[in-house]
Amino acid sequence: MLFGLSFGQLLATISPSVQVAALFNPFTTLVLTMFCGVTIPHVNNSFWWTWLYQLVPYTRSLAAMVSNELHGLKIQCKSDEFATFNPPANSTCAQWAQDFVNVAGGYLDNGDDTTNCRYCTYSVGNEFFTFLGISYSHRWRDTFIFLAFVGFNIILTIIASRFLRYAKH
Known part of the structure; x- marks a missing residue:
């Protein structure tokens, strides 16, 4: 919820209109869900997996939650x-x-x-x-990386709302 809210606000802030923001949503949702390691296992070593798997915040939130709940x-x-x-x-x-x-x-x-x-x-x-490449010992690291993504979204939203002015005066 934290990431979804902060990312949605970021998309709304950098978009010149509601229609453009609505066009961003399907693409970003597809990328975030496809490359988090659930839809397609992370063991795929294609070009996209080498960097997108690490870049998608859902990877971290899922790893932290799954390892915490299933450990032992x-x-x-x-x-x-x-x-x-x-x-x-x-x-x-x-x-x-x-x-x-x-x-x-x-x-x-x-x-x-x-x-x-x-x-x-x-x-x-x-x-x-x-098997999914998730480690119980990394659960806190993954949690803080996920929270860093949320913080990044908030900071970028504040900066974008200050400097991007699409409304015509």
């Missing part, structure tokens, strides 16, 4: 969320898949069974956001 959260999959598989003959689920689980994360629900093994992708919330 124990995950318990529901029955329809498990990936099921059958191990080779004469082996249990744990004998066949435990090495994979140790590397990939998650947990086996029925490690001693020999059929219908149930694997849950996540066992703790950190396994979800680490």
Whole structure:
């Protein structure tokens, strides 16, 4: 809300009319949501990702919120969320898949069974956001970077409202 309000005021201040300000909104909203790492994962290494991912304020707010809420959260999959598989003959689920689980994360629900093994992708919330490039240890840094974006918008709005005079006297 803080960023949306301050950014909207900035756009209104630098626009010569309401119609021009309304034309800025779809473009800026698209850029902010496309490159924050949610719509398209941040692991895309294209030209745009190298700088836009870091420049979009939503990246920081989402990283701070997600890492704070999911850190250490124990995950318990529901029955329809498990990936099921059958191990080779004469082996249990744990004998066949435990090495994979140790590397990939998650947990086996029925490690001693020999059929219908149930694997849950996540066992703790950190396994979800680490893949997205989010770190719990950076949550305060991300929060303050986000607040710096808000402060930048406010300062630029004040400067623009002082020096940009579109009204004809």
